[in-house]
Amino acid sequence: MNKTVEIVNQWGQYEQQFPKGTIADFCRHYLAHQQQNKTDGVLVGGVVPSLIDGLLMKIIGRISKLNMAYANMALKGTELNQIEEFGILQTIRKEKxxxxxxxxxxNLFELSSGTDMLNRMKKRGLIREYADDEDKRSKRIELTPKGEKAAQVGLNKIEKNARMLMNDLSADDKQLCIQLLKNIEVKFSALWQKHKGREFDDIYEEMVREK
Structure with a gap:
C-alpha cells in the first residue's frame, strides 16, 4: 500500500475513535501502537506491574538507579564521591x-541531608560558603578553583555516561521522551516541598482532581 494512503487510513480510523484528537495526539497514538521491538532480557526484573502507570514509573525508577550506579563508576578517581555531588556543583556553577x-x-534534597553533603564538600575544598549581604541569616555558596575543575571533569564523565545509557535511542526518540516527561518533572519539582507533612491520600485527591 502507498505510504501516503496508509497514513491517511490510519488517521481516519483514529479520528473516528477520537474526534477531538489533534495531529500531535494522533502521532503519539500511532507511535505507541506500532509493533514494538523485541526486548532482549527481563523487563523490570521480572516483576511487571499490572497498572500501566506503575510500569512506566518502575521503568523510570530502574533507569534512574542504573544511571546512578554507572555515574558513580564514571566518577571514580575524580574529586566527586557520588552523582549528587556532581548535581550540586553544576547548580552552583550555573547560578554563580x-x-x-x-x-x-x-537538587531535591531534604534540608538536613543537603546541608550535610554541602558541609562535606566544603571540608574537601570544593565550595566556599559566606554570609548573604542582604540577609545575614542566609548563606551563599560559590565554587573554589578546585570545585570548578571538579565540575568540569565530572561533566565530561557524566556526559559520557548519559551517551552510553541512551545510545540505543535515536535523536527523535530522545526528544519525544523529553517532550512527554518534562512537564511531570517541572510540576512536581515545584510542589514537593509544599506537600511535605501532608497526608498522601489528600495530595492524591488534589492532584488527580486537577485533571
Missing amino acids: NPKKTEVIYG
Missing part, C-alpha cells in the same frame, strides 16, 4: 553564587 537553600532544594 546561589543561596544554600536554593542549592539544596533545587
Whole structure:
C-alpha cells in the first residue's frame, strides 16, 4: 500500500475513535501502537506491574538507579564521591553564587541531608560558603578553583555516561521522551516541598482532581 494512503487510513480510523484528537495526539497514538521491538532480557526484573502507570514509573525508577550506579563508576578517581555531588556543583556553577537553600532544594534534597553533603564538600575544598549581604541569616555558596575543575571533569564523565545509557535511542526518540516527561518533572519539582507533612491520600485527591 502507498505510504501516503496508509497514513491517511490510519488517521481516519483514529479520528473516528477520537474526534477531538489533534495531529500531535494522533502521532503519539500511532507511535505507541506500532509493533514494538523485541526486548532482549527481563523487563523490570521480572516483576511487571499490572497498572500501566506503575510500569512506566518502575521503568523510570530502574533507569534512574542504573544511571546512578554507572555515574558513580564514571566518577571514580575524580574529586566527586557520588552523582549528587556532581548535581550540586553544576547548580552552583550555573547560578554563580546561589543561596544554600536554593542549592539544596533545587537538587531535591531534604534540608538536613543537603546541608550535610554541602558541609562535606566544603571540608574537601570544593565550595566556599559566606554570609548573604542582604540577609545575614542566609548563606551563599560559590565554587573554589578546585570545585570548578571538579565540575568540569565530572561533566565530561557524566556526559559520557548519559551517551552510553541512551545510545540505543535515536535523536527523535530522545526528544519525544523529553517532550512527554518534562512537564511531570517541572510540576512536581515545584510542589514537593509544599506537600511535605501532608497526608498522601489528600495530595492524591488534589492532584488527580486537577485533571
